[in-house]
Amino acid sequence: MNSKMQQVWDTLNTIPDPEIPVITVVELGVVRAVDFVEDFLQITITPTYSGCPAMKQFEDDIVSELNKVGFSDVRIKTNFDPAWTTDWMSDEAREKLRVYGIAPPERGSEDKGVLFLSGPKKVACPQCRSEDTKLISQFGSTACKALYSCNACKETFDYFKCI
Numbered sequence: 001m002n003s004k005m006q007q008v009w010d011t012l013n014t015i016p017d018p019e020i021p022v023i024t025v026v027e028l029g030v031v032r033a034v035d036f037v038e039d040f041l042q043i044t045i046t047p048t049y050s051g052c053p054a055m056k057q058f059e060d061d062i063v064s065e066l067n068k069v070g071f072s073d074v075r076i077k078t079n080f081d082p083a084w085t086t087d088w089m090s091d092e093a094r095e096k097l098r099v100y101g102i103a104p105p106e107r108g109s110e111d112k113g114v115l116f117l118s119g120p121k122k123v124a125c126p127q128c129r130s131e132d133t134k135l136i137s138q139f140g141s142t143a144c145k146a147l148y149s150c151n152a153c154k155e156t157f158d159y160f161k162c163i
């Protein structure tokens, strides 16, 4: 990797998710590719799900942070295929989510059950790790999260439900 490319990735690695400031857009798995195309820099991103209101913020942050370190012409290319999956989220990012108080998404396709309202699944409490939790609302602090409460420690918490 050449030094300019490294600088781009280093910069992207400092940009937090607008909704979850403890993890970066790279850890979330949203940034798919960095390419120098003729005289501009192209960043390929895959939104966590179409219609996620945070995506515009992602794009603005990526462009403005790269502008600050000297990349004046940054263009965002949005790629929906293949679709983003929580499997692209690193284990480190999952652990950061849990410490932050958000139950990380489960690996695999079972997560779709939560999104499509086919019934709540077992979600472990990020505070005490009890699985004795219940769904309060399909929509937590943002559309990407569902609100749960823990019967063991009585805390409420967000579950990151993007597929």
Ligand SMILES: [Zn+2]
Binding pocket: 125, 126, 127, 128, 129, 130, 150, 151, 152, 153, 154, 155
């Ligand atoms: Zn708990």
